[in-house]
Amino acid sequence: MTQVTVGHQANGHSNKLEKKAATTDKVASPGDEQLVLNTIRCLAADLCQQYKGGHPGTVMGAAAIGIALWRYEMRYNPANPEWFNRDRFILSAGHACLFQYIFLHLSGYEAWSLDQVKKYHSPATKGSMAAGHPEIEYPGIEVTTGPLGQGISNAVGMAIASKQLAATYNKDDLKPIDNKIWCFTGDGCLQEGVGQESISLAGHLGLDNLILVYDNNSVTVDGRIDNCFTEDTSAKLVAQGWHVIDVYDGSNDLAAILEGFDKAKQLKAKPVFLNIRTVIGYSSRKANTGPAHGQALGDEEVAYVKTQLGFRPEEKFVIPQRVYEYFSECRTKGGEAEADWNVLFKQYQEKYPGDYKELSQRIKGEWASEGWDALLPSKADLPQAAQPTRKSSGIVVQALVPKFNSFVAGSADLLESTFVSFKDQVEFQKPDSGLGDYTGRQIRFGIREFAMVGLGNGIAAYQKGMFIPIMSTFFMFWIYAAPAARMAALQGLRFIGIATHDSIGIGEDGPTHQPIALASFYRALPNINLIRPADAEECMGMWQLALDDKSKDTPSIFALSRQPVPLLDGSDRSKVQLGAYVVHGRDVEEPELTIIATGAEVARAIETAKLLQTIKRVRVVSMPSQRHFDQQSPEYRESVLKQTSSLVVAIEAWASYGWARYAHASLSMHTFGHSAPQQQLYEYFGFEPDNMATKIDSWAASWKSKGRLPGLGEFEELLLGYVRH
Amino acid sequence: MTQVTVGHQANGHSNKLEKKAATTDKVASPGDEQLVLNTIRCLAADLCQQYKGGHPGTVMGAAAIGIALWRYEMRYNPANPEWFNRDRFILSAGHACLFQYIFLHLSGYEAWSLDQVKKYHSPATKGSMAAGHPEIEYPGIEVTTGPLGQGISNAVGMAIASKQLAATYNKDDLKPIDNKIWCFTGDGCLQEGVGQESISLAGHLGLDNLILVYDNNSVTVDGRIDNCFTEDTSAKLVAQGWHVIDVYDGSNDLAAILEGFDKAKQLKAKPVFLNIRTVIGYSSRKANTGPAHGQALGDEEVAYVKTQLGFRPEEKFVIPQRVYEYFSECRTKGGEAEADWNVLFKQYQEKYPGDYKELSQRIKGEWASEGWDALLPSKADLPQAAQPTRKSSGIVVQALVPKFNSFVAGSADLLESTFVSFKDQVEFQKPDSGLGDYTGRQIRFGIREFAMVGLGNGIAAYQKGMFIPIMSTFFMFWIYAAPAARMAALQGLRFIGIATHDSIGIGEDGPTHQPIALASFYRALPNINLIRPADAEECMGMWQLALDDKSKDTPSIFALSRQPVPLLDGSDRSKVQLGAYVVHGRDVEEPELTIIATGAEVARAIETAKLLQTIKRVRVVSMPSQRHFDQQSPEYRESVLKQTSSLVVAIEAWASYGWARYAHASLSMHTFGHSAPQQQLYEYFGFEPDNMATKIDSWAASWKSKGRLPGLGEFEELLLGYVRH
Incomplete structure (x- = not known):
């Protein structure tokens, strides 16, 4: 069991920056850091207040974590967000996207100008990249998150990818893949089952390139999480095969966060969970409450926050030059890291040309050569x-x-x-x-x-x-x-x-x-x-x-x-991409009836066609993909279904829903299934060819006698008699 | 932290029955118990072998747990499976249904005759209740399970229900609700996220009427679970606020299981997790393997098992009379328990007539009086x-x-x-x-x-x-x-x-x-x-x-x-049950166009109708429920949609899928959405009334000029221009 405590349990909201700053040589000037923290908090308050919506609290509470990540710990190049060996950052708590946008701006991603960040909650339809949840399309965003818990699973997947590539391509002397995966999670993702499943598997797999950063503010939309979540998360993660590092004052104690991250990068054989306690909405009087989670603070409170933090209430979106200077190193460090890697990869190319070829092809997204x-x-x-x-x-x-x-x-x-x-x-x-x-x-x-x-x-x-x-x-x-x-x-x-x-x-x-x-x-x-x-x-x-x-x-x-x-006489792999094609009766020129079927029901449809009495000119269409069929020209679709001149019936052992677009009637499931051998179920629910032929014959005869095709509202489900008893 | 160990780590498969039997006065005769265990194992092997399918392994491995539950621990009355204050048993590992069926038979549920149990894997469509997963329709089955993990959540729900009823209706002197909820889980349910979520919440809520019995055989379809699941489950559950009891030889050590269950019933303030190690497929040479999980053993292996356990290979489905005698107490005990409760409930009726009235009404499933x-x-x-x-x-x-x-x-x-x-x-x-x-x-x-x-x-x-x-x-x-x-x-x-x-x-x-x-x-x-x-x-x-x-x-x-x-002039609560009705333009006798809409789009549809130029005789239909509309008579449906004489178009800010059954065209979403204020999204995706009116006008005009209504294959999506960039 590895469980490490970093820093001390917080006593109120005392600011530990100065005290701790001395303990690590990484921290620049404590004064600067305090200014940076305060700037970010005021900026978050302003950005939410402008459109009176959004999630300010996490940014305000976790600003120090963001500084630790973007200014100190993560390896990335703002000038080239796609650099292959970058660390990956996944914001599983996607609603806190403003947190990510602000740091993308401060660390120097060109696309993330302050003007762009100010588009938070303004229409994506008019060019905002600062969407309500981070979206993969935009620079610096590795994956779209929002539905809670899934970001953790994405991060575990990325850690698998990185491990697998490293094991496949790295050599003792040259290691082109050695990045880390950082995942930022709130309380919600840890409650969701998918988060739990992913954590369990990551522990089993021992993914020590994965660092899960828990912004433990213990507040959700509905308030304190202790109204529904009181487990000992750190102990649980230890039981699931993780290293656990506890940090107790994550809203202030940057030194402790840095110490934790440094340890996390060194720990081996298991993924690392950092349980960092923070105060949501820190420095607002709404701190530690549900409203700080998902609402703008209100004009008065924004003014209060600014006053407390030494900013002028009447000035908005203020980022002092010293704050930019503080982050300027990000670009320098990032550029150097990529340049170093380029040298390494060049050496790799020379020494391991075969692996290089495959790896560089794959980096470009090509999985195979033609043929x-x-x-x-x-x-x-x-x-x-x-x-x-x-x-x-x-x-x-x-x-x-x-x-x-x-x-x-x-x-x-x-x-x-x-x-x-x-x-x-x-x-x-x-x-x-x-x-x-x-x-x-x-x-x-x-x-x-x-x-x-x-x-x-x-x-x-x-x-x-x-x-x-x-x-x-x-x-x-x-x-x-x-x-x-x-x-x-x-x-x-x-x-x-x-x-x-x-x-x-x-x-x-x-x-x-x-x-x-x-x-x-x-x-x-x-x-x-x-x-x-x-x-x-x-x-x-x-x-x-x-x-x-x-x-x-x-x-x-x-x-x-x-x-x-059975392998069907008329089946044709090249037609699958068309969504549907005539699989039986292609030579029937003017069909009176077209039977559409899919999957295992196609063979049954062909048998059915052969048993029909009323109607003899019958075609059977296999429709492996409705979507691809919809994408074909009207002419092709008509040539397959002949729906303007023939009756069309669909056979599928699923619900009829959606078939009225293609057919005048269907033979479908109208209820849930049953426990029985499959052959007997097909029979029980009416999908035996002789029964289907009888149903279709009688239906077709009635329309034949009407002398017209069914219209809207006349779609019929021919097996409606078959219902669960 | 409560973590109790019962019994000792197993050394191979030594049979501890005799040794342990002396330690508890509950266990009848060790010889009987061994016979019961062996009978159940042979029976499971036979039952799977007859149709060459099913899940024998859990029954064979967990038979002793079943004996402990049905013969000793659970309170229920086989003669009245619906007795209100019974303990509830939920088989979360639904694939192991044979386990439950066998004990329902042995403990004396009339419906579960041996003939019925022998219908395992024979068609439910021909009267088998012994379905491939337990189904709620049948006596003694509290809930249908099968999709893994959900049984645990059902059990937690039942524990909440029981707690809530007890707190509401029990009195200091008379407690009509004091049952336990027993949930039997395998490895799979504990891996599933929904299981994890439920465990977390049950721990938070402190549901001490819930006992989760983990049949820890560590084998799934794909073999040993240590290929994907290596966490310390007991430690995890402790961290999640559960009492944990570890039992180490659950395939043999009945006394330890009983001791664990007795403890579990006494423990307070937290739910109880029994981690009982068993050997899947116990007494077969396939024990401890994936095939023992979900395949019949094969004739040869069934014969081997029977020989090992002192049964004759050529005799099938053998249940010695002594085994029935062993379980005969279940009916006696159950009948007495219910009789006692009836007396108690009678006293309750006399002393607390108001509560009695409400409770007994609710027991009958009536939630409110009329009006x-x-x-x-x-x-x-x-x-x-x-x-x-x-x-x-x-x-x-x-x-x-x-x-x-x-x-x-x-x-x-x-x-x-x-x-x-x-x-x-x-x-x-x-x-x-x-x-x-x-x-x-x-x-x-x-x-x-x-x-x-x-x-x-x-x-x-x-x-x-x-x-x-x-x-x-x-x-x-x-x-x-x-x-x-x-x-x-x-x-x-x-x-x-x-x-x-x-x-x-x-x-x-x-x-x-x-x-x-x-x-x-x-x-x-x-x-x-x-x-x-x-x-x-x-x-x-x-x-x-x-x-x-x-x-x-x-x-x-x-x-x-x-x-x-807005509150619509034409809206009518009494029509919702019809699925759809005319909400605007009821007085339009022969509409040229019917617009169907749902939800927030209905008001927009009415606005749109007013803006149309080409067509003036327009009705708007609100369709809150497609399902209920489908259940109406063809005459009613025609009277609402007038689809044989008017054009019909559907407006809904979801995918068009399914609308072709009701409409000739739709205005729908063709892609995922965007981040923007809702008003701008409706505009962006084309749902503003002026735009919709333009689209519909032009579409309707083209059909008007054709002089006929669109047919099959001519369904159109009128907003196809609006796609994600």
Whole structure:
């Protein structure tokens, strides 16, 4: 157990700066530091007051932590925010973005001028980068945060990325990767389950390049956290395999913070948690209250704060020149650090040209040279017998992942069921665990689906395009991970999500494990590919689509069957990117009926088509991706669905929601599932071809007799009789 | 810190039964107990082998824990599984359902005959109650579990329910509520974030009626958990405010388990965590491996196990009479316990008739007498000025919650923003906290959205209908809670979900906080009411719908605006239950155009209607609930939308997904949002009435000139020009 105390328990709000300053040679002039602290506090108060909104309290309470980070501890180059070997800073407490914006300005990021910072809470739609939560698009922001807890998972992912790269490319004499990951968290992120999951896994993995800085102000929107959170966080983190450093007066005791950070950088074998007590809204009379968390202080209080801190109430946004001078070293130090690294990397290039080539390619975001898709078996070389699409997807994992270092794969405890293991895989594990080492590209995420995808986002964001994380669990449990998958779509981070056992086809596990509505969320979500392939051939096309450059800013989720599906005569990998295509009955010129189906239901749809009595001119369309189909021209869409002249019916063992855009009727799930073998569930819920043919026949006959196609409001669900008893 | 060790670290698999039996007078005959253990192990092996699937390992490893629970520790009456004051047992490790089924059988639940238990993995669709995960519909099952971690949250909710009832109704001399909540968890639930959140809150609340039994076999699907989980769980739980009892040989040392449970029942002021080490698949050669977790053992191995344990390999499903005799006391004890309680409750009735009346009404699931909705203000008495629907919803919270003890309210740290606080509220807190007491009906869930709803499900399932939990956070964070909301819908548990700040209307917080696609999930999900009211009047109808008896098996989520909306002339609370109705232009007999809108967009739609140039005969429909509209007759639906004769367009600041069923076109969000004041976002994304009128005019004119209505495949999204830059 490592638990270190730095500084002393605070007695009130005594200012310890001068006293402590003498104990470290790092601190410049105590007078300067006090001015800097006061400047930042007044600036935060002004910035929130101008639009009467925002989060001033954290900036005011944690200003000394910010000084320690940006002025002293972190390695970065403000002149080149993208420098590869920079430390990464993740603000998990995203609502405190002003904290980050102010230090980005003071440390010299050109884009973060004072004018820009003053745009806090003014419209992003009119050019403000100072959004209400930090956004990845802007310089110095590593990842978009806001939904609490996820920043911690992103940071753990970044720490994995850095460790994995270091283990892969560093040499005894030359180490191009040796940065640290700093994550700033408030109380909220530590309450959220995803934060807990990530902390647990980081401890297990022993990620000593990760430093989690806890701004322990113990106040949230609703007031003191002791109304809902009274655990001993430091002791808990020790139990979870972390080094813990306690700092007791984080609003003032800069020397103690620096001492803590210095220790944190030296500690080995475990990640480090700094529990730094601060006073939210420090120097305001609203200090230590909920309103200091998420409201502007009010004009009167802002004036009070300024008066207390030696500033003039009538002057706004004041940053004395001495404060800029205090931070001027950031640019110098940063420039030197990058220059040194450039020299090192040049030496690396000369001595290790092969590794250099691969690494520098990956830094540019290129994961493979052209022609990678030739590594996938042709249709003729695919297994010709029926097999689950989860297994067919595994063919691609086997073909590509061992060859390309950009892939990391992993599972939330369903490695074999989801077919993401690969030949000669090494597990990403602590070298002394006996289970693997940090070169490993197979990550055991544990039963932590949300953290898995949050970590994946961190890995993907580490250096965009450098990694393509592959993550897997049953489709149903992509609902646990949905908040993180959404953040990937929002940020344009590519991952591959393997979502197996994707329907009632999971069988005996029953309704708790059978997704009905989840696809509707992913289909409605912007910028994510939800792909449900019909067979092994479409699995090839699905991977091609996801790995294509066109998807480089888009995550993909593959919904895959547990149960075997036949290799279809008409399936065609090249058509998957079109979203839908005619898979059966292409030669039917003027179809009377088009059946759309997806995934495991496509084979059933083809069987159904063959059994129809009323209507003989039938086509079956496989629609692996609604989103890609929507992106096609109206002409292509009409050529596939023939919806202006033929009846169209959709077959899918999920909810009907969303199908009215493509079909006049659907055969869908209208309720939750059941526990039974999959074959019996398909039968029970009405998806047997003979039953479906009967339903469609009767429906089609009635419309035939009406002599017109159904219109708006006439969408029918043909299996409505099948409901849970 | 309380951490107690019971028994000794196991040396191999030595059988400690005989040795320990002498130390407690509770244990009957050691010989019997060994026979019982062996019988259960062989039975589990047989039951999985018959259909070659299932989870035998936990039953075999934890059989002694089951004996301790059902034979000795838990208070319940097999003859009346619904007896109110029974202990509640929650199997959080739902995949180990066979464990529960076997003990339900042995302890004498009539419905759980051996024939019924033998239906494990046979179709629920053909009468099996022995589903792949336990389902609430069946006797002795308190809650449906399976998605890992949620059972723990359900158990914490039940412990809250029991504590709250006890504090409300128990008297010094008569205590009708004094049961315990037992939760059985495996490794997985403890890794899941929702488990962690729930554990943290239970520790904070000091729920000493909760006993969490950790079947610590350290093996999951993917093998040994030390490949991903190496924390010191006992130390962690101590840090989280739990009593911890360690038992080291839980597969054999029944006496130690009993000693632990006895201690657990006596310990006060904190919940109790029993960390019981077991050997998964005990007595098989596959013990301690992943395959023992989730696969049948195979014929050969089943034979081996039986031979080892003194059973005949060729005989299946053998339960010796002595085993039944061993458990016969369960029925006797249970019957006596209930009889005693009936006497007590009779005394309670005589002495405390008022409390008795309310309590017994609530036990029957009746939360209020008729006429409660008269407590809601009439439209004339509602605030006539514009106000946010979140605030209007709060009017109902104020009107009803203080009056009816069935309501518990709470928030994930957004109490005031979501308007779920109420007059004279008492917080549900430890009595010695100084913050409230256990009679409290305001629960501070902390920043733990998923646990909040999991707890709510436990509260709702405690005694169905006895509580109606009200839970709140921003709509966006109902994505964190979605896995639990889904479980409520699956189980038919009523809760009220307050989901405020429901769109880009949240403003400056930006895209991370602006839901786009989430509504599609909730609209597609069976058995949940997603209601988005247009104004204060519809807020009244929304609450009426959710609290009506028709919704007693259905959870509701209210999507509410942060920003003010006017009270609409045409709004009508009585129409909310119809899902949609004409809110403007009712007198327009033959509309050329119908505009559907929801929530805050309805007022904008009415403004838009007034600005149209091309088309003058326009109606506006408010559609607070798609689901309820779908349930109306075709005639009603046609009368509202006039879709066979008029153009229909939908306006909603969410994704267009799903609207093609109701409209020919939509004005929707096509991308994630932005950080800006809400008014500017509505403008930026094209939702200003003048812009919408222009778009609709031009679209309508083009169809007017075509002389027909759009057909399938011609659905248009009229704001597609507005995309994120």
